Amino acid sequence: MRTITYAILTFTFVFAFAANSYSQCKTFTKSKCNPKLSPYIYNGQLNSAVLNEGDVAELMLTFYSDHDYRIVVCAAGEVEPVTFSLKDNAGNVIFSNEDHNLVDTWDFHTNSTQQLRVEVGVPEDDNPKKQKSGCVSILVGFLDSGE
Amino acid sequence: MSLVSLLFIVGCKSKSDKTKSDIIDNIEVDMSERKEDKTVKKIFLNLPSPIELTKMLLAANAEFDKELLNPVANVDKYISSGSLALNFGIYGTDLCYCRVFEELQESISYLAAIRNVTDKLQIPEEEGSNTLNRIEESLEDRDSIFQIISDTYAGANSYLKENERDITATLILLGGWVEGMHLATNIKDQLKDNSAVVQRIAEQKYSLENIMLIVEQYKDDASIALMYNELENLSKIYKTVGVSQSKAVVVTDEETGVTTIDNKTQFDISKDQLDEITKLVGQIRVKIVS
Known part of the structure; x- marks a missing residue:
């Protein structure tokens, strides 16, 4: 009986923690990341997760020809700044923020339609005793060209 | 993948x-x-916004065709959560289409239908309907309207995920994509020069790959199961659509400062493939809106 009670309590704690983390991540994304997309129009899809150092996240999306896009990679607190790169279908690196002072946004125009992959990484630091962890969001916006 | x-x-x-x-x-x-x-x-697998697709239809000189839309009167037919979510997506794309073509009265009607659906899906006002009020206030402001539509999707998307209603979020996006395909596949037959629309239909090869990875998880869900065979058949057809791409080069214009990903992508799609895609999209959509 004690085992069951312990399991329920553990589950409740984990569930509540996870739900709270998600809510905090959502709040962080809404308040800190979404404004960075302006004046680009948000594609409306939330890509957020709590990542630990060493973790990698990827976003796959079709980018249409003759459009202007902005990618925002937004990290909270101790995991900031994060690295991100854009790769084509063959895995060729098109852009890496490590070559641009770890910027958190990149604007670009596309000449042709293609599936691109945004790869985000949380760099590991030298302190093995402390595991860094925080919310990371990848947002995509496009420009209303007034067609 | x-x-x-x-x-x-x-x-x-x-x-x-x-x-x-x-x-x-x-x-x-x-x-x-x-x-x-x-x-x-x-x-994370994303789909392009329906705004992007409907804007392309305008750029291709298509005429507004109300008959292609899912009538707002149908909204009362949708009872189940799955049906409501799919038609949230359908109506969302219809709203984008109406707004892109400056059909303000129609936009208001679709806005009301979406509000009805968000209420039935129990998406709180601050996440859905409240944003929709902003649309009513600024319906004639083209610059902000798309931003508000996107915010509406984003609010619903994040709320549903937060509340473990991920399948509902999935169905909304799927419905929106199907309606975009429905519009494109029908409008292509109304244009003298339909090359841009045909190109965009072929380009959905990538989005469908993403969609299949996602729906694979949910094929036991009643709403997905209803159309899974058609989606699989659509996927099979799209796998035969040829694509070739040159290596991307990043070029920055020194005068404008605009950075461009410069490469060429060629999609090869035949009339038979287009016809089959049109047929399957029609079958899927009928199951959603009926």
């Missing part, structure tokens, strides 16, 4: 570890070969 092996939830939207992820644009993939170094790899 054969790397999807085992799905599990981590991070801020997870409710438990190592359970199946249920999110259309947010699939977490366990890269088991990387477990040794404790690296977690998450993959």
Whole structure:
């Protein structure tokens, strides 16, 4: 009986923690990341997760020809700044923020339609005793060209 | 994308570890070969916004065709959560189409239908309907209207994920994509020069790959099961659509400062393939809106 009670309590704690983390991540994304997309129009899809150092996240999306896009990679607190790169279908690196002072946004125009992959990484630091962890969001916006 | 092996939830939207992820644009993939170094790899799959597709239809000189839309009167037919979510997506794309073509009165009607659906889906006002009030206030302001529509989707998307209603978020995006395909496949037959629309239909090869990775998780869900065979057949057809791409080069214009990903992508799609895609999209849509 004690085992069951312990399991329920553990589950409740984990569930509540996870739900709270998600809510905090959502709040962080809404308040800190979404404004960075302006004046680009948000594609409306939330890509957020709590990542630990060493973790990698990827976003796959079709980018249409003759459009202007902005990618925002937004990290909270101790995991900031994060690295991100854009790769084509063959895995060729098109852009890496490590070559641009770890910027958190990149604007670009596309000449042709293609599936691109945004790869985000949380760099590991030298302190093995402390595991860094925080919310990371990848947002995509496009420009209303007034067609 | 054969790397999807085992799905599990981590991070801020997870409710438990190592359970199946249920999110259309947010699939977490366990890269088991990387477990040794404790690296977690998450993959988010997104679909282009329906605004992008409907704007292309205007640019292709298409005429507004109300007959192609799902009548707002149908909204009362939708009872189940799955049906409501799919038609949230359908009506969302219809709203984008109406607004892109400056059909303000129609836009208001579709706005009302979406509000009706969000209420039935029990999406709180601050996440859905409240944003919709902003649309009514600024319906004639083209610059802000698309932003507000996107905010509406984003609010619903994040609320549903937060509340473990990931399948509902999935169905909304799927419905929106199907309606975009329905509009494009029908409008292509109304144009003298339909090359841009045909090109955009062919380009959906990539989006459908993402969609199939997502719906694969939910094929036992009643709403997905209803159209899974057609989606699979659509996927089979799209796999035969040829694509070739040159290597991308990044070029920055020194005068404008605009950075361009410069390359060429060629899609090869035949009339037979187009006809089959049109037929299957029609079949899927009928199941959603009926």
